Amino acid sequence: MIEVRDLEVGFGTGNDLIRAVRGVSFRVGEGESFALVGESGSGKSTVLRAISGLNPDWSGAIAVAGEPQGPRRSRAFHKHLQMVFQDPYGSLHPRHTVDRILAEPVAIHRLGEADRRIERALADVGLGQGFRYRYPHQLSGGQRQRVAIARALILEPRVLLLDEPTSALDVSVQAEILNLLRRLRAERGLTFLLVTHNLAVVNQMCERLAVMKGGEIVEEMTAGDLREGRTRHPYTAQLLRASRGYSRAAAAAVLDA
Amino acid sequence: MTATPLLEVEDLRVRFHTDSRTVEAVRGISFALGREKLGIVGESGSGKSQTGRAILRLTPPSAEVTARRLAFDGIDLLAATPRAMRRIRGARISMVMQDPKFSLNPVMTVGEQIAEAHRVHRRAGRREAREKALEMLDAVRIRDPRRVYDLYPHEVSGGMGQRVMIAMMLVPDPDLLIADEPTSALDVTVQMQVLAILDDLVSRRGMGLIFISHDLDLVASFCDRVLVMYGGQIVETCRGGALHEASHPYTRGLLAALPQVDRPPRDLPVIARDPAWLLPLPPEGRP
Numbered sequence: 001m002i003e004v005r006d007l008e009v010g011f012g013t014g015n016d017l018i019r020a021v022r023g024v025s026f027r028v029g030e031g032e033s034f035a036l037v038g039e040s041g042s043g044k045s046t047v048l049r050a051i052s053g054l055n056p057d058w059s060g061a062i063a064v065a066g067e068p069q070g071p072r073r074s075r076a077f078h079k080h081l082q083m084v085f086q087d088p089y090g091s092l093h094p095r096h097t098v099d100r101i102l103a104e105p106v107a108i109h110r111l112g113e114a115d116r117r118i119e120r121a122l123a124d125v126g127l128g129q130g131f132r133y134r135y136p137h138q139l140s141g142g143q144r145q146r147v148a149i150a151r152a153l154i155l156e157p158r159v160l161l162l163d164e165p166t167s168a169l170d171v172s173v174q175a176e177i178l179n180l181l182r183r184l185r186a187e188r189g190l191t192f193l194l195v196t197h198n199l200a201v202v203n204q205m206c207e208r209l210a211v212m213k214g215g216e217i218v219e220e221m222t223a224g225d226l227r228e229g230r231t232r233h234p235y236t237a238q239l240l241r242a243s244r245g246y247s248r249a250a251a252a253a254v255l256d257a
Numbered sequence: 258m259t260a261t262p263l264l265e266v267e268d269l270r271v272r273f274h275t276d277s278r279t280v281e282a283v284r285g286i287s288f289a290l291g292r293e294k295l296g297i298v299g300e301s302g303s304g305k306s307q308t309g310r311a312i313l314r315l316t317p318p319s320a321e322v323t324a325r326r327l328a329f330d331g332i333d334l335l336a337a338t339p340r341a342m343r344r345i346r347g348a349r350i351s352m353v354m355q356d357p358k359f360s361l362n363p364v365m366t367v368g369e370q371i372a373e374a375h376r377v378h379r380r381a382g383r384r385e386a387r388e389k390a391l392e393m394l395d396a397v398r399i400r401d402p403r404r405v406y407d408l409y410p411h412e413v414s415g416g417m418g419q420r421v422m423i424a425m426m427l428v429p430d431p432d433l434l435i436a437d438e439p440t441s442a443l444d445v446t447v448q449m450q451v452l453a454i455l456d457d458l459v460s461r462r463g464m465g466l467i468f469i470s471h472d473l474d475l476v477a478s479f480c481d482r483v484l485v486m487y488g489g490q491i492v493e494t495c496r497g498g499a500l501h502e503a504s505h506p507y508t509r510g511l512l513a514a515l516p517q518v519d520r521p522p523r524d525l526p527v528i529a530r531d532p533a534w535l536l537p538l539p540p541e542g543r544p
Contacts, residue, residue: 039444040415122436141301170300170471175514175525182524197444204525227519242445243518247476250452254446 001159001191002028002051007060020046021058022215029156033185033192034203040213044195047212048161051193058175070214074241079109086164088144092117092136098122099132105155107170121150125179125180142173146180153184160185162194178204199243203227211236227253262289263433263465264312271307271489273319282307282320284489284537290433292463294456296480298473300511304489305469309435312467313352315343326486332494348378351426355438357418361410367421368406370396371428378429393424397454416447423454433465434458441470452479473511484509485511488535502528507534 009021021043028034036044045192049055051062053073062069064081085091092101102121106114122129122137125146145165152160165181166174182205185192202209203223209232210220219233231237241250271283281303288295301304311322314334329336329350337345354360362370365424371393372386381389387406394402397420404503410418426434436455440448456479459466470476474485477500485493485508493505510528 039446079397122469171473171511172300172514172528174525175516178516179524179527182522198516200516200518203518203521223522227521229519238446240518242449245448245450245474247478248453248456251449251456254449 001028002034003059003061003063004051004191006051007047007051007058007062009055009058013227016091018213021050023060024212024215025218026093026210026217026220028191028193031189031191032046032208033104033194033206034211035196035206037196037199037202037209039197039239041214042212043215044212045163048083048163048193048195052081052161053077054083066251068168075109079155080157081159081161082155082157083163084145084148084152085197087168088141088148089136089168091148092144092151094136095139097133097135098127098139101136101147101187102151102154105151111155117154120153124153124184126149128177140173141169142176143168145173145177149177149180149184157190159191159193162192162196162233164196165194167196167251174201181205199226211239261331262291263330264290264323264467265326266290266308266327267324268310269308269324269327270322271304271316272310272321272323274321275319281510282489283311286484286486286489288484288489288491288494290465290467292459292465293482294459294466294468294497296476296483297469297486298468298471298476298483298511300471302488303486305486306437308486309352309437309467309469312435313346313350313478315352323338347374347426347431348429349431350433350435351429351431353419353422353426353434353436353439357415357422358410360422361418363410364390366407366409367404367413367418368408371421371425374425384410389428393428394421396427397424399424416443416451419443420449420454421448423451426473427458430462431464432451433467435467435469437469438471439468440475441472448475474515477501490535490538490539492534506531 005019005025007024011018011020022128024047036045036047046055050058099118102118103114106117111117118132119129123129127143127146166177169177184190192205196202203226207222207223209226210217213235219236229240231240238253241253268285268355269283270281270285273280273282286308297305297308308318310316316322324335329345342441343525359400361367371390375386375389376379391406399405399417399420413421440451443451454535455466458464468476468480477497480497483497483500484491485505487507493503493508495503501512513526514528516525
């Protein structure tokens with residue numbers, strides 16, 4: 001469904017060139033859920049932005065649903081591929097009602113039947129019709145993220161790109177959103193590409209993952225390998241140990257790295 | 258616990274009054290702190306951050322703070338004059354906030370900021386303050402203190418910025434450090450380093466630490482004791498290592514809602530909130 005080959009993304013020019021993504025390749029099958037894992041500056045979000053078309057300056061090859069992609073994306077592309085961002089506070093227009101937020105993609109893609117689609121999208125993400133004419137500031141963080149997911153799903157896409165979709169949420173709300181995403185994926189056969197720093201979330205949501213560091217993929221593995229602690233790269237082992245909480249040994253391992 | 262705790266909190270309440278209503282953010286909590294690592298966990302709105310601020314009297318003017326007793330090293334913090342509070346803040350109790358970007362002065366080098374903290378609180382000369390600042394940068398494991406001393410906040414990474422903040426807060430050698438989500442904005446590997454520094458300071462200097470966080474696993478593994486807050490009250494107190502044996506349904510619900518890295522995925526149980534959890538708890542002795 002998604003195929004990325006030798007992707008390079010740089011920022012700046014000449015001596016100031018920063019190679020944020022260095023020769024990254026991976027593929028995600030139809031209906032599969034794949035994670036890009038890494039810390040700040042690893043390039044994971046930059047890969048996602050290049051795929052989504054938010055960052056037009058890249059080289060290499062990106063294909064989505066078998067279609068090779070250039071720097072600009074067609075409207076049809078966005079009908080099939082939608083993105084959910086980390087911060088629901090920042091990704092919803094503060095002066096638009098939920099109704100208007102959801103009506104916009106329907107209008108852009110000239111799908112018609114906006115009313116029925118909005119009703120259905122709200123129901124799909126577990127929000128009652130009472131939320132339809134509220135503004136984002138009248139919603140909790142979890143409700144806002146549900147609206148952001150509804151906005152992505154209203155176009156009935158086949159691929160969802162998820163950029164840290166729950167890292168701004170409380171634990172109990174995170175559980176609700178992860179459950180919702182899992183259910184929607186199972187019901188609709190969606191393909192997920194998830195970017196996160198949280199290995200537990202990866203295990204919960206994905207079948208395979210790639211670990212990124214310094215713009216490169218250092219290791220690709222299955223969620224089963226992750227659960228069993230079968231890491232090959234020392235950096236992955238370090239991330240895994242750190243994700244299990246604080247210990248002198250985990251801290252010492254970092255210092256030595 | 259020792260005979261005289263470093264900090265005594267009894268029936269602490271923080272209320273916010275607006276024109277139309279009163280919101281009680283902290284509803285009568287009591288605890289005592291020795292020279293230990295005490296974790297306060299809870300979700301947004303649980304009152305954990307307001308508790309930390311109330312101890313330092315950093316709540317906004319619209320807030321009303323009351324307590325039967327709020328004492329630091331025997332000093333009544335509620336009766337202290339603003340002048341007396343200024344002598345306590347920074348010098349004896351200091352606070353590290355979540356994001357170094359908003360806590361550091363953007364037009365002053367990080368080294369000067371640390372040196373200034375030392376000069377102000379310890380009435381030291383410039384040269385001595387500089388030496389002390391370099392020493393602190395080294396103590397928070399910054400590799401090249403002399404180079405970093407002359408950097409401005411925008412020139413350092415988030416992890417380094419947070420270590421600079423910690424260095425600044427620790428240079429006056431406080432007795433108590435309140436850290437509000439000090440590592441939440443950091444990468445896990447940097448987080449480990451920062452925690453190791455705090456851990457050393459508690460065990461070596463005998464400092465008391467209040468570690469406020471939403472991250473149960475982290476707090477359970479790092480702190481000696483954990484207070485779980487819900488709706489402005491402490492619903493449960495347990496030993497750090499024993500958080501997984503917690504008995505309150507809210508704590509159990511939070512633990513169950515965490516995805517795990519080493520178990521097959523399953524639908525995460527969602528917390529069924531019982532309105533009874535919000536009822537005032539019976540007054541009890543110190544945990």
